[in-house]
Amino acid sequence: MIARLNAEVLDQLVDFLAQLKPNDFSDFSPVLKTSSIGQHVRHILELYDCLVSQYESGLVCYDHRKRDKRLETDVNLALVKIKEIQSNIRLPDKELLLKMAAGSDFETIRTSYNRELCYNLEHCIHHQALINIACNQLDYISLPASFGVARSTIDYANSQSKFETSN
Template sequence: MLAQLNSEVLGELSDFLAQLKSEDFADLSPVLKTSSIGQHVRHVLELYECLISQYESGFVCYDDRKRDKSLETEVNIAMAKIRVLQANLLLEDKEIVLKMAVGEDFEMIRSSYNRELCYNLEHCIHHQALIKIACNQLDYITLPDSFGVAKSTIDYVKSLESSIN
């Protein structure tokens, strides 16, 4: 179920990218000022990639990312990466040690694959919300209401609507 939710959110991201003009993907956003939509997409995809590629070792360090420039400048490469990630999300839950840089040292934090999937899901949704703001000026983009909104918020709004009716 958790892998499926992640796959769906990544699918929303891919559907969005399919609409986006290359220059709106790669150029600095006038709304975001210091970053591009592509940089946000790359960041999200590379965290998923870290989790999946480092899964076997049992240690995950999100600081050890490739920072592949093509993921932020080439829409088709980002969409291809999404498909690869979606195909590899369904892994057995197991204990994972999260290695996190803290100043010049590292913290080792006990976690699990499913916990890190939760983190990546929320992280992706958070960046989708930022991307949604950047798209306010792009009148050719159509986004679903769920884009950039946490699943718990969607469920809460639905419960309010059903209590009114």
Template sequence: MKESSNLLLKQLSMLVMQLNDHSYSKELPLLMDNSIGKHVRHILDLYDCLLEAVASSVLNYDQRKRNPLLETSSQIALIKIKEIQAGIDCLKLDKELILHQSIGSSNVQMKTQTQRELLYTIDHTVHHLAIIRIAIQHHFPEISIPENFGFAFSTLRYREKQA
């Protein structure tokens, strides 16, 4: 699972390296005036929450940092991606956590583990990579995207079986 997460982050890093800060932070109508940088920041925020939860045993995605520099600076985003990859490499997958989550008007608390939350973060990353892929293909067709960028691992396996 760590390998899958790092693979997705490597793909993201390779994409971000191709974007200058203007393209990276440009508000795009296709994304409801959000930018690729905002989607990257959102991906990294969730990983950050998970990695920080290891120390306190409390995970709350609602309290993510939302660092605006990650939205506007591709270089800062690349540094953060490397930090997160290093953190994932050291992550103990069996660590017990308490997840705090707001759902509508309710606040939920439940037991979880780092392994389960890493899986959630991987799925979340794939979802946002798919959105980024659509934006890149529409607004920046000159940017090279890996063939599997933004596709769930299960979709890729299914396609392999169909071929």
């Protein structure tokens, strides 16, 4: 189920990128000021790529991602990468070690594949929220209300609207 939720959020990203003009993807956003939409997309994709590509080794380190500048400037390459991730994301849960920078050292903690999928899902949604803000000035973009919104927030809002209509 968690892999399906990740694939669905990545589908939202595909739908968004299909609408986006190449310059609006790669140029610094006047709203975000210090980054481009493409940089946020690259960051999302590289974390997913780390998880999937390092799965077999059992040791995941997001700090050692590629930082491939082409993913932030070439929207078509980003779309290919999303499809690749979606094709490879459905892996069995297993215990993993997460290696992370801790100052000048590294720390390793136990985690699992499904836990890291949860992390990547929330991370993707967080960056989609930032992308959504950047799109406020792009009047040709049409995003679903759920773009950049956590599933729990959507469920809560739905439960509140049902409650309000029943009173």
